[in-house]
Amino acid sequence: MKKIAVIPGDGIGKEVMSACLKVLEAFDFPFEYVFAEAGDETKEKTGEALPDETLQICKESSAVLFGAAGETAADVIVRLRLELETFANLRPAKSYKGVKCLFDNVDIVVVRENTECLYKGLEFEVKKGVTEGIRIITEKASERIARYAFELARRDGRKRVTALHKANVMKKTCGLFRDVCRRVARDYDDIEFSDYYIDAGCMYLVLDPWRFDVIVTTNMFGDIVSDLIAGLVGGLGLAPSANIGEKYAIFEPVHGSAPDIAGKGIANPSAMILSSTLMLRHFGYISEAERIEKALEKTIAEGKTTPDLGGNLKTDEMVEEIIKNIEE
Amino acid sequence: MKKIAVIPGDGIGKEVMSACLKVLEAFDFPFEYVFAEAGDETKEKTGEALPDETLQICKESSAVLFGAAGETAADVIVRLRLELETFANLRPAKSYKGVKCLFDNVDIVVVRENTECLYKGLEFEVKKGVTEGIRIITEKASERIARYAFELARRDGRKRVTALHKANVMKKTCGLFRDVCRRVARDYDDIEFSDYYIDAGCMYLVLDPWRFDVIVTTNMFGDIVSDLIAGLVGGLGLAPSANIGEKYAIFEPVHGSAPDIAGKGIANPSAMILSSTLMLRHFGYISEAERIEKALEKTIAEGKTTPDLGGNLKTDEMVEEIIKNIEE
Ligand SMILES: CC(C)[C@H](C(=O)O)[C@@H](O)C(=O)O
Ligand SMILES: CC(C)[C@H](C(=O)O)[C@@H](O)C(=O)O
Numbered sequence: 034m035k036k037i038a039v040i041p042g043d044g045i046g047k048e049v050m051s052a053c054l055k056v057l058e059a060f061d062f063p064f065e066y067v068f069a070e071a072g073d074e075t076k077e078k079t080g081e082a083l084p085d086e087t088l089q090i091c092k093e094s095s096a097v098l099f100g101a102a103g104e105t106a107a108d109v110i111v112r113l114r115l116e117l118e119t120f121a122n123l124r125p126a127k128s129y130k131g132v133k134c135l136f137d138n139v140d141i142v143v144v145r146e147n148t149e150c151l152y153k154g155l156e157f158e159v160k161k162g163v164t165e166g167i168r169i170i171t172e173k174a175s176e177r178i179a180r181y182a183f184e185l186a187r188r189d190g191r192k193r194v195t196a197l198h199k200a201n202v203m204k205k206t207c208g209l210f211r212d213v214c215r216r217v218a219r220d221y222d223d224i225e226f227s228d229y230y231i232d233a234g235c236m237y238l239v240l241d242p243w244r245f246d247v248i249v250t251t252n253m254f255g256d257i258v259s260d261l262i263a264g265l266v267g268g269l270g271l272a273p274s275a276n277i278g279e280k281y282a283i284f285e286p287v288h289g290s291a292p293d294i295a296g297k298g299i300a301n302p303s304a305m306i307l308s309s310t311l312m313l314r315h316f317g318y319i320s321e322a323e324r325i326e327k328a329l330e331k332t333i334a335e336g337k338t339t340p341d342l343g344g345n346l347k348t349d350e351m352v353e354e355i356i357k358n359i360e361e
Numbered sequence: 362m363k364k365i366a367v368i369p370g371d372g373i374g375k376e377v378m379s380a381c382l383k384v385l386e387a388f389d390f391p392f393e394y395v396f397a398e399a400g401d402e403t404k405e406k407t408g409e410a411l412p413d414e415t416l417q418i419c420k421e422s423s424a425v426l427f428g429a430a431g432e433t434a435a436d437v438i439v440r441l442r443l444e445l446e447t448f449a450n451l452r453p454a455k456s457y458k459g460v461k462c463l464f465d466n467v468d469i470v471v472v473r474e475n476t477e478c479l480y481k482g483l484e485f486e487v488k489k490g491v492t493e494g495i496r497i498i499t500e501k502a503s504e505r506i507a508r509y510a511f512e513l514a515r516r517d518g519r520k521r522v523t524a525l526h527k528a529n530v531m532k533k534t535c536g537l538f539r540d541v542c543r544r545v546a547r548d549y550d551d552i553e554f555s556d557y558y559i560d561a562g563c564m565y566l567v568l569d570p571w572r573f574d575v576i577v578t579t580n581m582f583g584d585i586v587s588d589l590i591a592g593l594v595g596g597l598g599l600a601p602s603a604n605i606g607e608k609y610a611i612f613e614p615v616h617g618s619a620p621d622i623a624g625k626g627i628a629n630p631s632a633m634i635l636s637s638t639l640m641l642r643h644f645g646y647i648s649e650a651e652r653i654e655k656a657l658e659k660t661i662a663e664g665k666t667t668p669d670l671g672g673n674l675k676t677d678e679m680v681e682e683i684i685k686n687i688e689e
Pocket of ligand 2: 202438439
């Protein structure tokens with residue numbers, strides 16, 4: 034049995050998590066789900082957004098399924114990523130049939146460095162009204178994420194890796210990141226490599242998204258770019274993510290707890306379900322992951338969706354349709 | 362007579378500058394143009410990308426018209442912005458008739474803080490393979506740029522100001538920026554205010570750009586967002602900018618020196634010309650600015666453009682058409 038830590042969290046986190054578990058339960062995976070608490074509600078109850086107990090459960094598990102957290106999101110998920118040393122944050126985006134997209138045939142995966150940059154929490158008020166934040170970029174983490182991106186490209190039959198940085202302005206930090214990416218690229222002559230400044234990269238993403246395949250970038254830029262590409266294919270409704278480390282892995286939708294629709298039973302479970310299929314792939318259950326993904330695609334193409342995707346089903350009803358569509 | 366420092370710079374910078382001056386010369390402005398050098402070529406010749414002499418000329422002028430610089434762009438333009446203390450970088454983007462745009466009826470202006478954040482050049486190699494950059498955000502600069510954004514909204518009859526930040530992760534620096542924006546907003550109850558996280562903001566920009574009007578943000582995010590919105594309306598061909606300070610002002614296209622097409626006589630002069638009309642507006646020549654802008658719009662709508670906009674004219678020919686289209 035594999036232990037899976039399950040953290041539904043706040044708002045629609047709970048709803049999409051229970052939907053996702055229903056889909057997984059249509060199979061016979063050797064998973065033991067251990068539920069744990071984190072987020073705004075937990076903070077209200079216990080004083081801590083991410084209690085030690087939850088962290089402990091995560092550290093005893095083979096993977097974490099995470100729903101969403103509210104105001105405390107950063108304290109929960111950024112800390113989890115750091116504590117579990119999940120250095121690679123993978124964020125795929127692709128156009129789905131039946132989803133209103135700006136662009137068809139987009140299929141991009143962002144490989145976001147997940148442990149450093151401006152996310153280390155090194156911030157100070159130097160004196161009243163003067164604040165400073167420290168951006169850390171190391172050769173070690175840059176090399177690790179660059180290799181990860183190229184290996185992922187190879188494994189998934191992708192053709193191109195593009196690094197995004199701002200080395201013209203941040204000559205030392207982004208300069209290091211760019212140089213390491215360029216050096217690592219030389220070990221992968223089967224994969225095309227290019228690098229752009231982040232500003233130009235974001236412009237090309239909206240002018241010509243098809244020139245991108247795998248994007249590798251630093252933490253803060255990766256945060257921005259992954260939401261941007263989610264936007265290109267219709268929003269966060271179908272945006273899953275995987276945080277991968279040496280020992281641990283966390284799977285979570287890119288969306289948040291959506292307090293405006295929480296409790297109404299209409300949350301779109303797709304991003305959570307797709308996050309769980311990233312987990313299945315991580316464990317090697319490739320064909321099962323594909324069957325779920327195909328069932329989801331079919332359900333969406335049939336229009337049997339929650340309102341945000343244009344349908345009129347409740348979360349539970351959409352889940353039933355997905356389960357019906359799972360092929361033997 | 363007003364002294365205008367003119368820095369054509371590298372590559373197409375020279376071509377679009379001479380095009381722009383031709384348009385200005387169709388009028389009888391009391392301008393004395395003082396040419397100055399900067400950029401890659403200057404660095405090769407003199408060892409310095411931005412010679413003291415050029416800086417001196419800029420400081421003796423009422424405004425700077427800047428074309429583009431190549432590899433040395435950051436050393437030239439970032440330094441100029443800091444030396445001349447142009448604290449507000451204005452970057453309007455709107456959909457033009459006749460230009461292939463992702464979205465029609467977009468009309469957004471980015472007000473980018475132009476003196477601090479990660480652009481201060483505070484970067485260090487702490488030890489081999491470990492680099493750090495310092496992000497500075499102050500109350501003073503945040504308040505100045507926030508007020509500028511609201512005043513601009515009022516002056517231009519705009520309805521909404523949106524601040525973009527990442528205060529959930531950068532609690533001190535972005536937290537300060539957000540709090541100051543929210544506080545300043547209270548002095549402008551005729552203008553709607555909201556603030557988003559930068560990642561969500563970039564997603565909304567591609568899903569629903571019409572919800573944005575004036576965007577105010579910190580330097581690095583402003584760099585990204587301004588290229589992104591240029592992409593939404595067809596690219597950098599029509600993206601001008603103004604850097605405004607207490608004493609000085611610099612007007613420059615957002616595009617760079619485009620070495621791939623430099624010297625071919627086909628550079629699109631529109632962004633430079635629109636930058637010069639921002640200068641005219643700055644000096645109070647509103648009706649002249651409008652006449653040039655209308656002539657440019659008409660020329661584009663007629664398809665009498667350089668190849669990047671779909672036409673087959675050379676830079677000079679497009680300029681002639683624009684001048685012809687200037688109404689009395
Ligand atoms: C909630 C927030 C801290 C988080 C981040 O910035 O990483 C989110 O935006 C994401 O992309 O997962
Ligand atoms: C050339 C570069 C330093 C500059 C910037 O980052 O500000 C450019 O991208 C811009 O937006 O004007």
